[in-house]
Every structure is written in C-alpha cells, then in structure tokens.
Amino acid sequence: MLKVWEPESIESTRGEYGIISGRLNDIAWDGESQRVIAVGDGREQFGRCITADSGNSVGEIIGHSKSVNAVAMKPQRPFRAATVGDDGNMVFYHGAPYKFNNKSAQHTGFVLGAAYSPDGSSLVTVGADKRIQLYDGKTGEPTKEIGQGEHSGSIFAVSWSPDGKKFVTASADQTVKLWDVDAGSVVQTWKFGEDVSVGDQQVGVVFVPGRSDGLIISLSLAGNLAYLTEGKPEPARVVYGHGKSITALSIGSDGKGADLWSGSFDGRVCHWDVNSGIATVVDGQAHTNQVSQFATADGKVLSAGWDDTLRIVDESAKTFLGTSIKLQAQPKGVSAANGLVYVATYSGVSVYSGEKLVSEQSFDFTPGAIAASGSFVAIGANENSVRIYNASSNGKLEEVKSLSNPTGTISALAFSKDGSHLAAGNSVGKIYVYSAGSWELVADRWSAHTARVTSIAWDDTGAYAANAHKDGVNGVAWVEGGRVASAGGDANVKIWKVQNLP
Structure with missing residues (x-):
C-alpha cells in the first residue's frame, strides 16, 4: 500500500x-x-x-x-x-x-x-x-x-x-x-x-x-x-533507537519518570531521556533474543529476555553489568520488591538476591504474569486466576489467596505505587482492580479493549492506570508531567499528553 x-x-x-x-x-x-x-x-x-x-x-x-x-x-x-x-x-x-x-x-x-x-x-x-x-x-x-x-x-x-x-x-x-x-x-x-x-x-x-x-x-x-x-x-x-518491535518499557528506578528504558524484539535495550527524546543504546553484552519485561530497583534495571537470561543494567552508566543470569526456562515476566527479584517462567518462579538464586518454586499452573510489592507477590495463572503469595525474606512463597477471573487468562499485573491496589488485565481486554490485603474487588468495569492486555502502569496517585493491548502496543508507563509513554510494534516510543481525566 x-x-x-x-x-x-x-x-x-x-x-x-x-x-x-x-x-x-x-x-x-x-x-x-x-x-x-x-x-x-x-x-x-x-x-x-x-x-x-x-x-x-x-x-x-x-x-x-x-x-x-x-x-x-x-x-x-x-x-x-x-x-x-x-x-x-x-x-x-x-x-x-x-x-x-x-x-x-x-x-x-x-x-x-x-x-x-x-x-x-x-x-x-x-x-x-x-x-x-x-x-x-x-x-x-x-x-x-x-x-x-x-x-x-x-x-x-x-x-x-x-x-x-x-x-x-x-x-x-x-x-x-x-x-x-x-x-x-x-x-x-x-x-x-x-x-x-x-x-x-x-x-x-x-x-x-x-x-x-x-x-x-x-x-x-x-x-x-x-x-x-x-x-x-x-x-x-x-x-539511536530501535529497528524492531519494542516489547518492553519501564521508567527508571527513582520513579520520577524522567528516564525510560525500552527493549525490543532483537534484544536491544535503550535508555531514553524523556524531555529531549534522545536515546542511548545500553553498552555491554545484550540479549540475543526478545526482551520480555523490565523491573527497576536501586539504580538497576533488571531485564528478562527470551534468550532465557536475566541481565542487569547500571542505570547511571547505561551498561550491562557482569555476566548474565541463566534462567530455568523462558521468562514470562519480572518484578522486584524488598531487595528481591522475582522471575516468572513457564516452569515456575525463581527468586534472586543480587545475582544469587535464593529460591525456586514450581506450581500446578503455568505463570503468565507477575508483580511484586512489599511482601506480596501476585502471579497470573493460566487457569483464569491470580494467585497471591506472601514472600519471606529468603524468597519463599506462601499462597494466601486465589482470585478468580472467569473472563480470561491473566496477561498483565501491576501494583499501584503505594502498594494499595493490584490491577489485573486478561486475554479478552478486561481489567480488574483489587484492594491489596483484603483482596476485595473494587473495580471491574475497565473494559476499553477487546484484545489481550499486555501492560499496565499506575500513575503516582494510584487513581489512574494506563494500559496497552496487543493491537500494536506492548508497553506503557507514566512519565513526568502526568504524561504517558507507549511503545510497540512500530519500534517507536511515543509520549502522550493526558487531558480531561475525571
């Protein structure tokens, strides 16, 4: 055409x-x-x-x-x-x-x-x-x-x-x-x-x-x-930028939204200055396959890729650190909280402290998404449910709740920044919001999409959540100034001005 x-x-x-x-x-x-x-x-x-x-x-x-x-x-x-x-x-x-x-x-x-x-x-x-x-x-x-x-x-x-x-x-x-x-x-x-x-x-x-x-x-x-x-x-x-579809997007670990990190189908990871729009390619040994998801914590970007590795980026140096961490299987997601890194794979969840594996746990379901906040770890299960776990200091997971989601498989999870709410997106475009701790359903009318939800990001106040779906958008993040960044199949990162919120 x-x-x-x-x-x-x-x-x-x-x-x-x-x-x-x-x-x-x-x-x-x-x-x-x-x-x-x-x-x-x-x-x-x-x-x-x-x-x-x-x-x-x-x-x-x-x-x-x-x-x-x-x-x-x-x-x-x-x-x-x-x-x-x-x-x-x-x-x-x-x-x-x-x-x-x-x-x-x-x-x-x-x-x-x-x-x-x-x-x-x-x-x-x-x-x-x-x-x-x-x-x-x-x-x-x-x-x-x-x-x-x-x-x-x-x-x-x-x-x-x-x-x-x-x-x-x-x-x-x-x-x-x-x-x-x-x-x-x-x-x-x-x-x-x-x-x-x-x-x-x-x-x-x-x-x-x-x-x-x-x-x-x-x-x-x-x-x-x-x-x-x-x-x-x-x-x-x-x-610099991406030449292939962008498959992962996250703000920096300081949470201010002045920096963005993006990963693409070919394994490239880029840092973006939000105000100037200038990108820098991360130096060092990059992924050799698609970047699946990022987690950020303590000046580090934790990058999980389909080369079955977890790689760590120093945010200030914009460089991959050390050797890659070999995962047990292909990763479905990564999240970090309380000094621990949780990687969901097809075979279960691996927990790391720094570059050290401290715990592994398998389940009777296949994980599809993961999010952590404080001691809570939420895992999306392939049988239309969200499993809630309490994590000990050594990374052991104890199930405390199972949240049923009858309309579809869980494909995206995100805790609000204060940890008070959990948003769960599924394969048919529905998003459900739960109150952390009581795990009561507080919102079930978020249904703007008709396709799989791929990413969810909360704003600083916890009042709004931006989400992406598989129609070309693979990642969203709130950035400084109350704006939203999106990235997807066209290899572009776009910044959107948000207006007329209720």
Missing part, C-alpha cells in the same frame, strides 16, 4: 493506493511532484507509475524478471526514469506516460540503488558487485565506471550532493564514502565500528536537501542514524 500524505498535515492522506501484491522497496517523485513510481517485490508486476492525486496509471514498469530494489526519476523534462533489481538490470523508461525504452546489464549481481543527479544529466547505479556505474541521464547509455576496489562489500545506496558534483555511497563494508564525480575518486571515508559488525553495515544514505552545510545522514543495519559533514572524520551526531 502506498500512502500519499498531505504536506501540511500528518493526520490526513491525499490518497492510499494498492501498487503491487507484495512489499514495496522504493518510491520516487517526478520533477513536477505530480507522478510517483513505486517498486518492489510483487507476484504479477514489480511496480507502477501513478498520479499522486488520483492513483491513475501513467505508465507501466516492465523489463524485470525479479524483485525491483530502487527507482530514480529525472527531475526535468524530458522525463526519464530508471529501475534496478535483483536480475542485475537497469531498465530505462521515457515519460510521461512512462514506457520501456531499453535495459542495461552492467552489473553482475543484485543492483541495489539508483539516483539521478539534480540537473538530470547523469544517472548512477550501485550494487552487490561493489560496482558504481554512471549513465547518460537522457539516453540511459552507460558512460563510465568509477571506484573499482574502493568498497569491499555490497553497496546498498547512493545519493547526490545538491550541486551535482559529488555523491555519497553506503556499503556493507561498514563505510560511507564521498566521491568526486568528475575525478572518479574518493574524497572522504567514514568507517563505523572497529571490528566486523553486521549492525554497523551502512544500508542507506542521503544528502539532506535545502541545507548549506552539506549534511549527510547515513543509516546502519542496526537502525542508527549518523550525521556526517565533509571534512570532519567523526559524526556530528548519532541518533
């Missing part, structure tokens, strides 16, 4: 158009901002050219036998376009309407990127064969190859400078290179990572238009954005 957005508003689209029956890999506008070509990996065709305002077809994208990876459109009349793909071809079109003109097979492998110079005189393509090929922008005829032997890995992307005298390339060899087009030589190279690192492969790059400082932004496979300027050997700034 291709969405064309109104330039003055991010809330509305000019149109939504089905292009191909598969993934779209690239899009390009013509010089009049009226036509768009979108290409990708379809079953019957690999791209379409449409008008941006109506979606009407204004040409056909043919000539490829495999997935099309990139498209470039000449910005001036007479209009031209080029597409490149896994079949090793550059296909050239005359427009508009855009029709097949010729194809060129200068590359010997996948062709991954294409770009027109600002004046339309030259076209450049790059590919997995490390080749940089130039063409006449009007005829599509090959003119010269440059940069033989400079890149040692596939070249994923290319972008021209605003003056058309240079372009920049991004490669799997973990470098970004700036080129002088006429000389055919490298002006500057930026290298990312000291050792071989898949995450440091540079998979995208762009000369930022409309700027006088020649800013270049490159994208790594790990999702980092580096701000580069000619003449400066180091990035002026690196923007």
